[in-house]
Amino acid sequence: MATKELLVRQLVPASTVLMTVECQQGVVGKDSALPELAAQARESGALHNVARLVTGAHRAGVQVLHAVAERRPDGRGANRNARLFRAAERLPVQQHSGSRAVRVAEPIEVTDEDFVVRRLHGLSPVSGTDVDALLRNLGCRTLIVTGVSANVAIPNAVFDAVNLGYTAVVAADAIAGVPADYIPAMVRHTLALVATVATTDDILGCFEEAGRATPA
Structure with a gap:
């Protein structure tokens, strides 16, 4: 895990x-x-920790961005060049634009x-968006x-962020994937x-410290 000094330097609000x-x-x-993934995200506390981080970010003046994957009901423009995409087309719940499925999940606050x-396409929350x-x-x-999943989208986001020149910080207890021991x-x-790998508490601590250091 990252040292406090490193995180403080990196997490300037x-x-x-x-x-x-x-x-x-x-x-x-x-x-x-994806009920197995959903259960893991909730039972591990990862989703709860995401919500905690979002709330802490709002309080600290840190910008929050929610990356959502969806598809048109007619499927136009969506990828079909990997097994994952083809399997997703057969799932009982579809991530259709405008549907409840693509709303940010509770208990995460959206302001x-x-x-x-x-x-509408691809695997990455960053590249091509x-x-x-x-x-x-x-x-x-x-x-x-x-967020999710540690299997695909999370590493993809981290690699893309690093390739684009950003410093990536991963909240290790605020990501989920399957099976649990893979994470x-x-x-x-x-x-x-x-x-940089950190815990939710470490990141929130940096947010709070930055808040105390900011003149009223």
Whole structure:
């Protein structure tokens, strides 16, 4: 895990963005298309920790961005070039644009100041979406990555962020994937090589410390 000194240097509120990845009703909600993943996200506390981080970010003045995956009901423009996409087409719950499935899931708070970035194609919450342009316009230097899944979208987001020149921070207890024992291995042997790994409490502590240091 990262040292407090390193996190304090990286998590400057004015240049930090917190991103939630696919924390939507149809993925981690009660009517999820992926019940095993949804159960893991909730039972592990990962979804709760995402919500805690979002609330802490709002209080600290850290920009929050929610990355949502969806598809048109007619499927136009969606990928079909991998097994994952073809399997998703057969799931009982579809992530259709405008449906309840693509709303950010409880207990995560979404405010008017948040950005919600929706993508209709691909695997990445960053590449091929509006995220990079928004981050640059916001003056972002550090991107905190949370959400699902540790199998695909989370590592994809981290790699893309690093390739684009951002410092990536992964909240290790605010991500979920299946099976559960895969997540520590992914974090230790892959994500920790390119990102700063921290806990929810560590990140919230930095937010609070930055708040105390800011003149009233």
